[in-house]
Amino acid sequence: MNLKQLSTMLQLSQTTVSRALNGYPEVNEETRRRVMEAAKRHGYRPNPSARRLATGKAGMIGYVMPTGAAVDIDPHFVEFLSGLGDYARGHELDLVLSPADAQDEETTYRRIVANKQVDALYISAPRAADSRIALAHQLGVQFIVHGRSEGLDFDYPYIDIDNEGAFHDATRLLVQLGHKRIALINGDDTQTFAIFRERGVRRALLESGLALDLRHIRSEVMIEENGYRAARSLLEASDAPTAIVCSSLIMALGVVRAARDLNLSLPGDLSLVSHDDVFPWLKPEHFSVPLTTTRSSIRAAGARVAERLAARISGLEDGARGEVWPVDLVVRGSIAGAR
Amino acid sequence: MNLKQLSTMLQLSQTTVSRALNGYPEVNEETRRRVMEAAKRHGYRPNPSARRLATGKAGMIGYVMPTGAAVDIDPHFVEFLSGLGDYARGHELDLVLSPADAQDEETTYRRIVANKQVDALYISAPRAADSRIALAHQLGVQFIVHGRSEGLDFDYPYIDIDNEGAFHDATRLLVQLGHKRIALINGDDTQTFAIFRERGVRRALLESGLALDLRHIRSEVMIEENGYRAARSLLEASDAPTAIVCSSLIMALGVVRAARDLNLSLPGDLSLVSHDDVFPWLKPEHFSVPLTTTRSSIRAAGARVAERLAARISGLEDGARGEVWPVDLVVRGSIAGAR
DNA sequence: CCCGATTCCCAAAGCGCTTTAGATACAGCC
DNA sequence: GGCTGTATCTAAAGCGCTTTGGGAATCGGG
Known part of the structure; x- marks a missing residue:
C-alpha cells in the first residue's frame, strides 16, 4: 500500500493525503480524519527511503563505532544503548551503527554525513580537544556528546556527569x-x-x-x-x-x-x-x-541523549547547552577510618 | 556531486555512468576507466536513499533490540556487536538497531521488513519454537540466527556453538x-x-x-x-x-x-x-x-554472522545451512578430584 | 452584486538513482 | 549490397514521497 493507491482509493490527490498525514494546516479537518482513518485501516506506512529522498531527512540517529582487532567495545556501551533504546522505542527512531576503523573514524563520519544517512549522531568517550567533535561541528551535522571535551574553541551540546x-x-x-x-x-x-x-x-x-x-x-x-x-x-x-x-x-x-x-x-x-x-x-x-x-x-544518560537528539532533529532544541548531572555518593561497608 | 553532474561532466548519459560504476558488462572498458577515475577524483558517492528507492536494497543489516524497563541487554551483546563490526567495517555495511518493546517484537519485525529498511537481519538468543524465526521465515526476509531453536517445522540458517x-x-x-x-x-x-x-x-x-x-x-x-x-x-x-x-x-x-x-x-x-x-x-x-x-x-561468532549475512544479501549463500562450532575445554586450577 | 481574501484541493515537478527499451555504429556473412 | 549480430551508448520511465505553484469554491465586506 503506497501513497498513490491510498489516494486513489480515497478519491483524493497524493498531495492532500500526504499533507493530511503530515499535519499540514491547509487541509479540512474532516478530510484529515478520513485520511487518517483509512491510512490506519489499511496499515499504510510511508516508505522511508522515498521520504528520505524527498526530504533529505533520515529518521535515524547514528553512532560511529570504533572497531578493530585492538579495540574492545566496553560493556558500558551496552548499558548506554539500553537507555537509547528505551527512548527511541517509543518514537520509532532507529539507530545506525557504523563500524569504523579506530585509526580513522573521520572517513566514516564524513561518509554518513555526506550520505545523509542520519539526522544526528552522538559521540561518546570524548578525549581532550576531541577531533570528532570538531569534525561534527564543522560538518554542520546535529550531534550530542556523551561526556565533555576540553580545549575546543566552540561550544557544543553535551550531557555529562559531574x-x-x-x-x-x-x-x-x-x-x-x-x-x-x-x-x-x-x-x-x-x-x-x-x-x-x-x-x-x-x-x-x-x-x-x-x-x-x-x-x-x-x-x-x-x-x-x-x-x-x-x-x-x-x-x-x-x-x-x-x-x-x-x-x-x-x-x-x-x-x-x-x-x-x-x-x-x-x-x-x-x-x-x-x-x-x-x-x-x-x-x-x-x-x-x-x-x-x-x-x-549510564542507562539514564543514554535515554536522555536520545531524547535530546530527537528534540534537536525536530528543531525543538538548538544551541550548545551542556548538561551536567550530579552523582550520588552511596556509602557501604568498604570504607572505614584509617588506622 | 551527483550522478547527473558527473555524467554531464563526462559527456555521457547517466545510464552509462551508472553502469560503469556498478560493473555492468555493456560498457567499454576504456569508458569505464574514465568514469571510475572521474568518480574517484570528484569524490562521487551515490546517494544511498536514492539507490535504495530505486533498487529496494538497503545495504544494511538489522537487529530488533528488545528493550523496556524490565529488560537488560546483557553484556554478551556488546561482544557480539564487536564481532559484527569487525566484519562490517571492511564492507561498508551498517547495522540498524531497532528498539522494540520486548512484549511485542513482532510489530517491529513487520515494520522494518515492510519498509525495506534492511536487507537482512539477525536473531539472537532464540527460544524453543521461536516465533521471531517463524515470522522472519514467513516474511521472506534474509536472516541468520545466532543460536538454534527447536521445534520449528522448517530449516533455517544459523550459527551456534556446541x-x-x-x-x-x-x-x-x-x-x-x-x-x-x-x-x-x-x-x-x-x-x-x-x-x-x-x-x-x-x-x-x-x-x-x-x-x-x-x-x-x-x-x-x-x-x-x-x-x-x-x-x-x-x-x-x-x-x-x-x-x-x-x-x-x-x-x-x-x-x-x-x-x-x-x-x-x-x-x-x-x-x-x-x-x-x-x-x-x-x-x-x-x-x-x-x-x-x-x-x-562470542565475538568471532558475531563476525561470522556478519559474513554470512553479507553473503546472503549478495546471493552468494542461500539455503538453510546450520553451523555448529566446537567449544574448547580449557582446564585450569578450579577443579580437582572429589574427596 | 461584485471583488478580494480564505479555504481546500490538485497537477506536476522534483529528490538521485536503476533499468527497460531502444538507438547507433560497425563488423561479418551470404 | 542487404541483413543479422554485437558492442556501446542513450532517453525516458519509474521507485514513493514531498512540495511548489496554482485553481476552484466559499465567504465576508463594501
Missing part, C-alpha cells in the same frame, strides 16, 4: 575518615572523564593540605586484570595507600582480588570506593564487602 | 575426577542454549550411571547476584554438590563469592567449571583461583 565532583566528594570522605595515602585507579587518561576524576581527587586532597602522589595514580583500560595489577603494585609498595578510589566496578573486582591475595581485609586494611555505572549484572552491594560507590546510571 | 557437547565434556571430566554430586547453574531456561547445556550435563551423568538431581539445577538470568544465590542455596543444602558447572563467567563470580562466604575452598571443597564467552574485561585465568572453562568467542 565526574570531578563525584571523585572530589569520595576523596574528601576518605580524608575525613583519616586517610592520608589515597590512591586513584583510573581509566584511560586520554579520556576526559578520567582527567576530571583525577582533578576531583587532587582538589579534595589539596583542600586538606595533602597532595596526590604521582606514584599513587594508575590509568589503564578498565578491565578486571588492570584493576588487579594496579592494586597489587600500589599495595606492595612501601608507602602503600590505605584507601583506593577506583573508576569502575570491573576494575574494583580486580582490586578486591589483589587485596585478598595480599591478605588485606576490607575495610580494615584498605578502604575502597568505586564509581558505579549501574550495571544490572554486577552490583556493588553484592561484593563480598559491599562497596561504597559514586553512582550514576 | 553447547551440549561442551557441557557434556565438562561434566564428564568432573565425573572422571570422582565427583558424584554435580550441580548446574544455568541461564534462563527458556533459551535454547540453556536447554542444550542441561542436556549435555544430563547425558554425561547418565553415561556414568548417575543422574542429574533436579534439586541441583538452577536457571536464572545470568547476573552475579543470581550466581551467588544459586550457589549459596546449593552449597548449604544437606546433599551439597562437590562440583558446579556454571553457564557464565559473571555468574561464576557469584559462585566464587558464595564459596568464600561459606568458607569453602576451590578446588579443595568445590570444583567449578564455567562457560566463558571470552570477554576482554573479565578473564577466567584471572579469578582468584583460575577457572576451568568451556570457551567460545
Whole structure:
C-alpha cells in the first residue's frame, strides 16, 4: 500500500493525503480524519527511503563505532544503548551503527554525513580537544556528546556527569575518615572523564593540605586484570595507600582480588570506593564487602541523549547547552577510618 | 556531486555512468576507466536513499533490540556487536538497531521488513519454537540466527556453538575426577542454549550411571547476584554438590563469592567449571583461583554472522545451512578430584 | 452584486538513482 | 549490397514521497 493507491482509493490527490498525514494546516479537518482513518485501516506506512529522498531527512540517529582487532567495545556501551533504546522505542527512531576503523573514524563520519544517512549522531568517550567533535561541528551535522571535551574553541551540546565532583566528594570522605595515602585507579587518561576524576581527587586532597602522589595514580583500560595489577603494585609498595578510589566496578573486582591475595581485609586494611555505572549484572552491594560507590546510571544518560537528539532533529532544541548531572555518593561497608 | 553532474561532466548519459560504476558488462572498458577515475577524483558517492528507492536494497543489516524497563541487554551483546563490526567495517555495511518493546517484537519485525529498511537481519538468543524465526521465515526476509531453536517445522540458517557437547565434556571430566554430586547453574531456561547445556550435563551423568538431581539445577538470568544465590542455596543444602558447572563467567563470580562466604575452598571443597564467552574485561585465568572453562568467542561468532549475512544479501549463500562450532575445554586450577 | 481574501484541493515537478527499451555504429556473412 | 549480430551508448520511465505553484469554491465586506 503506497501513497498513490491510498489516494486513489480515497478519491483524493497524493498531495492532500500526504499533507493530511503530515499535519499540514491547509487541509479540512474532516478530510484529515478520513485520511487518517483509512491510512490506519489499511496499515499504510510511508516508505522511508522515498521520504528520505524527498526530504533529505533520515529518521535515524547514528553512532560511529570504533572497531578493530585492538579495540574492545566496553560493556558500558551496552548499558548506554539500553537507555537509547528505551527512548527511541517509543518514537520509532532507529539507530545506525557504523563500524569504523579506530585509526580513522573521520572517513566514516564524513561518509554518513555526506550520505545523509542520519539526522544526528552522538559521540561518546570524548578525549581532550576531541577531533570528532570538531569534525561534527564543522560538518554542520546535529550531534550530542556523551561526556565533555576540553580545549575546543566552540561550544557544543553535551550531557555529562559531574565526574570531578563525584571523585572530589569520595576523596574528601576518605580524608575525613583519616586517610592520608589515597590512591586513584583510573581509566584511560586520554579520556576526559578520567582527567576530571583525577582533578576531583587532587582538589579534595589539596583542600586538606595533602597532595596526590604521582606514584599513587594508575590509568589503564578498565578491565578486571588492570584493576588487579594496579592494586597489587600500589599495595606492595612501601608507602602503600590505605584507601583506593577506583573508576569502575570491573576494575574494583580486580582490586578486591589483589587485596585478598595480599591478605588485606576490607575495610580494615584498605578502604575502597568505586564509581558505579549501574550495571544490572554486577552490583556493588553484592561484593563480598559491599562497596561504597559514586553512582550514576549510564542507562539514564543514554535515554536522555536520545531524547535530546530527537528534540534537536525536530528543531525543538538548538544551541550548545551542556548538561551536567550530579552523582550520588552511596556509602557501604568498604570504607572505614584509617588506622 | 551527483550522478547527473558527473555524467554531464563526462559527456555521457547517466545510464552509462551508472553502469560503469556498478560493473555492468555493456560498457567499454576504456569508458569505464574514465568514469571510475572521474568518480574517484570528484569524490562521487551515490546517494544511498536514492539507490535504495530505486533498487529496494538497503545495504544494511538489522537487529530488533528488545528493550523496556524490565529488560537488560546483557553484556554478551556488546561482544557480539564487536564481532559484527569487525566484519562490517571492511564492507561498508551498517547495522540498524531497532528498539522494540520486548512484549511485542513482532510489530517491529513487520515494520522494518515492510519498509525495506534492511536487507537482512539477525536473531539472537532464540527460544524453543521461536516465533521471531517463524515470522522472519514467513516474511521472506534474509536472516541468520545466532543460536538454534527447536521445534520449528522448517530449516533455517544459523550459527551456534556446541553447547551440549561442551557441557557434556565438562561434566564428564568432573565425573572422571570422582565427583558424584554435580550441580548446574544455568541461564534462563527458556533459551535454547540453556536447554542444550542441561542436556549435555544430563547425558554425561547418565553415561556414568548417575543422574542429574533436579534439586541441583538452577536457571536464572545470568547476573552475579543470581550466581551467588544459586550457589549459596546449593552449597548449604544437606546433599551439597562437590562440583558446579556454571553457564557464565559473571555468574561464576557469584559462585566464587558464595564459596568464600561459606568458607569453602576451590578446588579443595568445590570444583567449578564455567562457560566463558571470552570477554576482554573479565578473564577466567584471572579469578582468584583460575577457572576451568568451556570457551567460545562470542565475538568471532558475531563476525561470522556478519559474513554470512553479507553473503546472503549478495546471493552468494542461500539455503538453510546450520553451523555448529566446537567449544574448547580449557582446564585450569578450579577443579580437582572429589574427596 | 461584485471583488478580494480564505479555504481546500490538485497537477506536476522534483529528490538521485536503476533499468527497460531502444538507438547507433560497425563488423561479418551470404 | 542487404541483413543479422554485437558492442556501446542513450532517453525516458519509474521507485514513493514531498512540495511548489496554482485553481476552484466559499465567504465576508463594501
